[in-house]
Amino acid sequence: MKRPVIMASAVLYTIVFIISCVDEKNIPESNKGDNFVLTWDWNESFNSVIGRTSPSLNLLEEENGVFLKFYSSSNKNTISYLFQEDRLKAVSVDYDSSFSDSELTALFPEYSFVGYMEEESVYTNYTTNTILFAHHEDGNKNVFKTFGFVPLNSDLYKDFPTISINTLDDFHQINSYTYQLKGCVNGVEEQVEVGFQVDTTEHFSSESLMCVSDFSNGEFNLDVKGLKGDIEYYYRAYVQYDGIVYFGEIKSFTTSALKYTIDGKEFSMVLVDGGTMPPFYIMQTELPTSSIFAIGNESFGSVDSNEDTYVIQYEFSIFVNAIRKKTGLDFRLPTSDEWQFAAKGGKFSKGYTYSGSNDIEEVGWYCDNSGNKLHDVAQKLPNELGLYDMTGNFSELCDEGTNNRDDVDGPSYGGNFSSIASNCKTSSYFDGNRSASYMNRELKIRHINAYDANMITIRLVIPK
Secondary structure, eight states, X not given: OEEEOOOHHHHHHHHHHHHHTOOGGGSOOOOOOOOOOOOOOTTOOXXXXXXXSOTTEEEEEEETTTEEEEEESSSSOEEEEEEETTEEEEEEEEEEEEEEHHHHHHHSTTOEEEEEETTEEEEEETTTTEEEEEEEGGGOTTEEEEEEEEESSOTTSOOOOEEEEEEOSOOEEEETTEEEEEEEEESOSSOEEEEEEEESSSSOOGGGEEEEEEEOSEEEEEEEEOOOTXXXXXXXXXXXXXXXXXXXXXXXXXXXXXXXXXXXXXXXXXXXXXXXXXXEEEESSOBOTTSOEEETTEEOOOSOTTOSSEXXXXXXXXXXXXXXXXXXXXXXXXXXHHHHHHHTTGXXXXXXXXXXXXXXXXXOBOTTTSOSSOOOTTOSOOOTTSOOOOSBSSEEEOBOOOSOTTOOOXXXXXXXXXXXXXXXSTTOEEOGGGGGGEEETTTTEEESSEEETTTEEBOOEEEO
């Protein structure tokens, strides 16, 4: 896609000069009226503009051969013209009423959005050889009152290079949370900043810019991690040149479900929504303390790093932060409310006593069927969300809402393999204080922020 590059400083000073000449006290009070008919020829002379100006517009200011300003007799809108060598060089329109982003598109339907320049949104119209700067009212990118126009190409502006920035379709999935995006820039003879904008909506937020690096002509790519499963993401390439950010076409892709493995067996992160809390993803299974956890080709080992069957806060923090850093995803413990909502089946709940059934034998390992030992995950039936073992086997640790979200002395829910049935309900829990009895025999230190990995384990979540 062709993107004109203009000398930013010259244009800004031109537009600011025109706008600054508005003398509000000389404009009569009136109600809102019709908009201006915004037509002109960039080769027009000073006298030609005067001759064709509607009688309904009154001359407000004039500098012979250089500057004209008119206001509408039916409203407070003003239009200004700047000339050089008796040729029209720039136009500025100042409306009394403001326009939203959608209203701007309706006002100038023939213009295409290009990008941003400081406090302006930039649009182009190749048919009329015009670039439009829509000034952000009070810094709001969706509110406009003042518009400046200059030619895309004119010998009045010297050395205007033209670049192209394209968003390529050739995206590549590296793993379940990382995608490689590709773009192409041409027409620049120096290092420029290039990158992508990525968001879950076509109305990109200002925080969604991701810089690749300084770059010159040719293709570039960016590995974007931290992407969540089963979500449509929108993206577009950009280049920043001479103070203006120019964008390529908007394209999209849908991510596959986020997968993980436990000892080589694959499971999914399951979306839980419809509750009073924000939606989140939760592991389909609990994570046995000694099992190897991996996402894609990246293994994170086991949470019980020293294999002493107790997990202290330091061990858990090292484990979960390694996952966060590698994936870009904010893995954490569930809150008690999140865990219980998921255990009950979320918005698909059928009101069972246990997680997925009224018959505990179908869904959980407890004192009467476990043989007094732990079992491999996902051997019983899942609940309504497809989650396994939220009744019995291991009790599952939750975040009790301390200042440190990696604390591991919170309550544990769902009962375990040694629990009686009445302690394995979706609302059953053990107080986290029971973990305070762990003694590190080697260092002779008593850890109060720890849990017994013989009975308790974790099931991580990610905010959507």
